[in-house]
Amino acid sequence: MTQHAQVIVITGCSTGIGLALAVMLAKDQQKRYKVYATMRNLSKRKALDEATPGELDSTLFVRELDVTKDDSVNTFFTNLLKETGRIDVLVNNAGIALCAAFEYIPIETIRHVLETNFYGPVRTIRGVLPKMKEQRSGKIINISSLLGVFGAPFTETYAASKFALEGMSECLVSTLRKFNIYVSTVQFGHVQTDAIKNMELLHKDIDVSKADETTLKLIKANDRARQKTMTGNMCQTADEAAKFIIGIIQEDTPKFRYQPSKGSHDMVATKLKDASGEEQVHSAIQTYFRAARVSSFALSKL
């Protein structure tokens, strides 16, 4: 059993899942954790400070970390290891969503999403591996998405970033088990956070006014279908999401993939059981385009 308080690093703690997770871990009654709650902009720390008045510099340590910047990541881990001498858990939570017609997204926006959701974890994982390997222990929990396994319409950029995260994780997992380091990915469905609001910030640079009529109809049908997933069996609160992640942290030997909701589990299972990919395509068309009134070949076959 671990005697020392576990050193846990979480990225993206200003809002949403990261904020809920940092607060819950810092308030652990048994004080089992030293939580390094990081965010790219410390002027956004108010919600975290207000939720943890008695924990600051005791079980909670708030630090700056922008996952898109090499210097920021390197400085953070150098200082962390000077301060703690160890790292037990890394939660790669920072991320941005994007849902838009692919051909109208500026390439810089696509790069920015990959820089955050994929290269961010690349940097942080490389930041912790030498120490975790030396310790012969550690857990790396990558907050992925249903869309990291199941590609859905108009999420090409976001899905690409999470598929890349999943692929990297799947390759690392077997090597790292030889060092007693556990890599896990968590495929949330919908979590009630600021993610959609933050995604809208990226939409100011996306102009779909020249899109053809069929694409516009499909975007609308997809938007309506997505609204439904925000209340159904794949929807969770940020606190529920945080509790689920804490469950993984507390496991001695965490599994590789987790789907925290039934909806997410069912869609991932649909994908993984059919190697041809056709069941997944059919399921995506049924789920997202059922409401579309367009006479494309694929839809007329339904």
Ligand SMILES: NC(=O)c1ccc[n+]([C@@H]2O[C@H](COP(=O)([O-])OP(=O)(O)OC[C@H]3O[C@@H](n4cnc5c(N)ncnc54)[C@H](OP(=O)(O)O)[C@@H]3O)[C@@H](O)[C@H]2O)c1
């Ligand atoms: N909400 C969902 O439905 C859902 C579903 C599946 C997976 N997820 C995943 O869950 C994770 C958390 O998302 P959320 O739902 O909690 O959304 P959120 O409320 O928008 O939180 C995202 C967090 O990431 C931070 N962030 C963005 N860019 C960053 C950067 N360059 N460096 C460091 N931090 C950065 C944000 O900081 P700022 O405040 O500075 O922007 C914020 O703290 C993401 O990886 C997301 O892809 C969410």
